[in-house]
Amino acid sequence: MQPFTTLTGVAMPLLRDDINTDQITPINRTIDPDYAALLFANARRRQDGSLDPDFPLNQPRFAGAGILVTGRNFGCGSSREGAVWGMLAIGIRCIVARSFADIYRENCLQNGLLPIELGPADAAVFEARVLAADGGATFTVDLVKECISGPGGSDIAFSLPAADRLRLIEGLDDIGLTLKHAEDISAWEKRTLVATPWLQTARDARRP
Amino acid sequence: MPQTLLDKIWDAHLVARRADGRDLIYIDRHVLHELHAPHAFKKLAQAERKVRRPDLTFSMQDHTVPTAAGRNDFTNQESTPFLQAMREGSTRNHIRLFDIDDSEQGISHVVAPELGMVLPGATHAVPDSHACTVGGLGALAFGCGTTELEHVLATQVIALKRPKRMRVRLHGRLGPQVAAKDVALCILAQVGISGGRGYAIEYAGTTVRAMPIEERLTLCNLTIEMGARSGFVAPDEATFTWLAGRPFAPQGREWDAALAHWRTLTSDEGAAFDAEVGLDCGDLEPQITWGTDPSQVVAISGRVPEHTAPGQEASFGRALDYMGLTPGSPLVGLTVQRVFIGSCTNARVSDLEAAAQVVRGRHVADGVAALVVPGSSTVKREAEALGLDAVFRAAGFLWGESGCSMCAGGNGDRGKAGERCISTTNRNFENRQGRGVRTHLASPVTAAAAAIAGQIVDVRQFLAGEV
Numbered sequence: 093m094q095p096f097t098t099l100t101g102v103a104m105p106l107l108r109d110d111i112n113t114d115q116i117t118p119i120n121r122t123i124d125p126d127y128a129a130l131l132f133a134n135a136r137r138r139q140d141g142s143l144d145p146d147f148p149l150n151q152p153r154f155a156g157a158g159i160l161v162t163g164r165n166f167g168c169g170s171s172r173e174g175a176v177w178g179m180l181a182i183g184i185r186c187i188v189a190r191s192f193a194d195i196y197r198e199n200c201l202q203n204g205l206l207p208i209e210l211g212p213a214d215a216a217v218f219e220a221r222v223l224a225a226d227g228g229a230t231f232t233v234d235l236v237k238e239c240i241s242g243p244g245g246s247d248i249a250f251s252l253p254a255a256d257r258l259r260l261i262e263g264l265d266d267i268g269l270t271l272k273h274a275e276d277i278s279a280w281e282k283r284t285l286v287a288t289p290w291l292q293t294a295r296d297a298r299r300p
Numbered sequence: 301m302p303q304t305l306l307d308k309i310w311d312a313h314l315v316a317r318r319a320d321g322r323d324l325i326y327i328d329r330h331v332l333h334e335l336h337a338p339h340a341f342k343k344l345a346q347a348e349r350k351v352r353r354p355d356l357t358f359s360m361q362d363h364t365v366p367t368a369a370g371r372n373d374f375t376n377q378e379s380t381p382f383l384q385a386m387r388e389g390s391t392r393n394h395i396r397l398f399d400i401d402d403s404e405q406g407i408s409h410v411v412a413p414e415l416g417m418v419l420p421g422a423t424h425a426v427p428d429s430h431a432c433t434v435g436g437l438g439a440l441a442f443g444c445g446t447t448e449l450e451h452v453l454a455t456q457v458i459a460l461k462r463p464k465r466m467r468v469r470l471h472g473r474l475g476p477q478v479a480a481k482d483v484a485l486c487i488l489a490q491v492g493i494s495g496g497r498g499y500a501i502e503y504a505g506t507t508v509r510a511m512p513i514e515e516r517l518t519l520c521n522l523t524i525e526m527g528a529r530s531g532f533v534a535p536d537e538a539t540f541t542w543l544a545g546r547p548f549a550p551q552g553r554e555w556d557a558a559l560a561h562w563r564t565l566t567s568d569e570g571a572a573f574d575a576e577v578g579l580d581c582g583d584l585e586p587q588i589t590w591g592t593d594p595s596q597v598v599a600i601s602g603r604v605p606e607h608t609a610p611g612q613e614a615s616f617g618r619a620l621d622y623m624g625l626t627p628g629s630p631l632v633g634l635t636v637q638r639v640f641i642g643s644c645t646n647a648r649v650s651d652l653e654a655a656a657q658v659v660r661g662r663h664v665a666d667g668v669a670a671l672v673v674p675g676s677s678t679v680k681r682e683a684e685a686l687g688l689d690a691v692f693r694a695a696g697f698l699w700g701e702s703g704c705s706m707c708a709g710g711n712g713d714r715g716k717a718g719e720r721c722i723s724t725t726n727r728n729f730e731n732r733q734g735r736g737v738r739t740h741l742a743s744p745v746t747a748a749a750a751a752i753a754g755q756i757v758d759v760r761q762f763l764a765g766e767v
Contacts (some may be wrong), residue, residue: 096376109696110493111617119710121364124339134731139717158371159727165494167529168527169727170708171429192412194497194529195429195443202447253461255320266447267349269318270455277352277457278318278456280326288312290550290558291422294356 094204098233099185101158103222103242104148111162113196118176119170131178148180153227160187161222167196176203178285186233188240188250190215202216202266206235209249218248233247235261301566305466305534305548306500308741309440309565310758313404313423318473327442327452328422329409332395334386334429335363335710338696340450341389351393352456358417359390359397360408363710367700371400376712391696392452406676406702407687409433409644413517414434414678415705416546420535425452430644430726431518432523434514435532437539438565440500442485442529463530464574466499467567468509472582479758480515481646481724481743483507485587487579489597496528502567504534507515507581514543514648522726525594534566578653586759589728589741591619596728600746600758622730624718625740631740631756638721639670641744642700642731646724647675651744652683658748658759664696664752671713673700697751706733722750 119131136147145151160179167175176199178197179187186206200207210218221244222231231242235257240245254261259266285292302666303311332340337359344351344675351357358484364379365371375382383400387597388450390397398405398612404415409430414416420438426429434740442458452458492635500594501523508516514534520715533539540559543549550558558650585599596619608616620627641647641655664670672692674680683689689699706713707725709732716722716735717754724747740756750767757767 110610112593112727112729114708114732118731119335119442121378121710134735138735165558166529168493169429169442169729171427171463173339176445178553180322191494191497193494193527198448199445207742208604222565236327253321257324258320264320266459267347267451267454269320270324270451270457270459273316273318273324273457274455276324277326277455280315281456284326288552288558290419292356294329294358294417295549297551299551 093263093265096204096206096235096260097209098232098234098236099158099206100230102154102156102227103159103161103225103231104154104227105156105161105219106148107161107163109163109190110165110168111165113172113175114169116167116175117172120174125174127174127178128181130174131182142175145150151227156183156226158183159233160184160186161188161219162189164190165190168193171195174201176200176205179205189220201259204260206233206260208233208252210248210250213250217245222247234274245281253296302370302571304567304571304573305532306440306463306465309421309423312421312726318459323400323462324457324459326421326457327417327425328360328615329412329413329417329424330351330456331417331424331448332357332359332453333362333424333426333428334382336446336449337685338385338389340427340453341393342685343387343450344453349454351395351453354394357395357453358412359386359395360411361386361706362407363401363708365400366711367702367703367705367713367755370699373400374473379711390648391466397538402677404676404678406678407644407647407704408584409521410648410675410679413437413581414546414676415547416543419543419549419558420436420539421565425458429524432529432531433517433521435520435523435530436513437543438532438535440530440532443524443717450459457643464498464502466496466501466528466575466577466693467573468501468577468579468583469505470503471505472507472580474581477745477763478584478586478674479743479745480511480518482584483500483579483581484519485583485589485594485741487577488522488525488595490579491526491577493525493593493595493666494527496523496526497634501526501528501531503531508533509536509593512650513538516651517648518645521595525726536564549749560710584614586743586746587679588746588756590623590625590631592622592726592728594726594731594741598631600632603628632758634720634756636668636722636750636755637719638715639668639747640706640721640723640725641673641747642675643671643725644675644680645674645726646744647679651724652679652688653686656688657746658745658763659695659697660691662695662752664751668751668754669695670695670751671700671706673705674702677702695752709733722756
């Protein structure tokens with residue numbers, strides 16, 4: 093996984109609450125889709141199918157944005173990881189939200205995408221600065237110092253649980269981390285096979 | 301100290317605490333589906349990693365399978381690569397696959413309980429947010445992403461932080477034509493679509509105890525719509541009776557030992573919860589969604605809200621606009637073009653039986669396309685043995701082969717723009733059932749009545765001949 097330390101980029105505002113993963117990445121009907129094209133594929137179009145010029149993703153000043161700024165409960169709904177891959181496909185490596193849905197946040201961490209949650213006061217200030225910058229200036233997210241800097245005011249501090257921060261900064265392979273506990277896993281299996289054996293076997297009683 | 305059931309299951313499955321502070325929780329049963337598993341198989345192979353416990357892992361073809369009779373890999377060409385990659389990956393990794401032509405194929409969240417793969421007090425993972433469904437049997441289930449799926453394949457554990465504990469207590473006896481779906485929608489209206497974030501939810505109270513197992517599965521299914529990853533009902537004698545003799549459940553002496561253990565799986569008296577919610581279900585009416593998220597719910601006799609909370613005006617307006625509704629207008633009487641009875645929420649035999657009771661001897665209204673898709677091939681067979689397919693067909697419904705179908709449209713079953721669709725599924729999100737489709741979530745009986753009446757009706761008045 094690509095480590096994350098700092099990121100400087102344009103911040104694209106999408107200031108709505110409860111944006112769900114069906115909106116972010118409509119269900120893919122091809123096994124290896126173009127995730128960039130799929131991102132907000134419905135939301136970025138009007139009823140007649142033409143691109144909606146008011147949707148931020150369609151505005152040239154936000155092309156190549158590195159930061160998405162959004163509201164509460166971002167990424168609710170389906171667990172599809174394509175809704176994170178789509179962000180990475182267009183270069184978004186940090187999402188600043190008022191809150192995230194649990195599974196979406198986990199999917200971000202698994203892919204080196206930094207999910208920052210800001211409290212209501214900081215969020216309001218940051219959103220106003222992002223709207224004022226309007227794609228004309230960049231913001232810098234520093235995960236080492238845990239702060240966001242950019243035009244329109246002083247640095248805004250954020251915090252990430254230490255464990256999640258470490259994983260992102262070091263770009264740690266999650267499976268590798270867990271496999272350090274291979275012996276613990278084997279020991280658990282042995283204990284369980286004795287104590288509650290039905291958990292360790294899933295046999296079809298109809299098959300010999 | 302008194303413990304919650306969540307803590308009992310968590311502690312029993314805690315393998316180790318990782319260096320980054322996460323708990324490694326052992327996964328007793330892992331069920332995959334073809335929309336997400338092929339990516340994980342590919343990444344696993346690239347990393348030259350093996351599936352640690354193929355014997356505890358099962359593969360299901362459900363999200364992309366066509367529902368047309370006589371279906372095969374090529375019925376729907378967009379589905380072909382998913383079905384084939386799933387078959388290839390499952391074979392290579394020695395995982396039992398319930399393939400498109402298997403007599404027990406179906407939606408994973410329907411098949412895993414009905415075959416007894418899910419057990420009380422066991423942990424369960426599926427790369428699908430509706431994994432929580434199986435909590436109806438007292439299992440702790442986690443919906444997960446594709447990378448987490450790869451992690452579980454390689455290690456048989458999932459790395460999580462312990463969730464907070466929420467208890468939802470339900471009291472009162474449900475009235476006629478009111479069922480778990482209505483209860484769940486009413487809870488959603490109260491808790492909201494993010495009120496459950498960070499929690500695991502235990503459903504308790506007299507209403508839950510009186511619910512048959514299939515209803516409990518429906519109740520738990522909608523847990524994720526509140527933002528909670530896991531929801532469950534403590535198992536009881538009804539659970540054990542329902543599970544006994546199912547093919548993957550323990551048998552003989554092992555069953556007896558399991559049963560003794562399962563009887564200890566309750567939250568202790570006095571155990572502390574981080575949040576409590578209560579709901580009296582005694583006067584509950586059938587419920588229906590009016591908007592574009594599953595918490596935008598009203599009773600069937602209700603009206604579209606006049607106002608919304610401060611700060612939510614824009615999204616309220618967008619929902620009204622998308623749904624083609626005006627504030628304060630009644631739901632009853634809205635013309636319907638499509639009805640879908642199916643999904644992991646409401647496509648078990650009891651759901652189809654209840655809907656068939658409404659449909660029997662009547663006919664779908666002109667201008668309505670109505671589809672029933674059983675939740676599994678086993679459900680389909682049992683329903684056919686009861687003659688339910690004949691009831692639906694005679695009424696003008698299409699009767700499909702089992703799969704997820706129109707719930708998410710992953711197999712191409714979708715509606716047309718502007719259609720109003722009454723759906724027994726779990727998400728009324730914009731464009732989910734087809735671009736521009738206006739989805740109203742409701743129970744199977746409410747959906748069935750809408751198909752016959754050609755409009756949204758109160759199923760109780762409909763059956764009384766008042767509509």
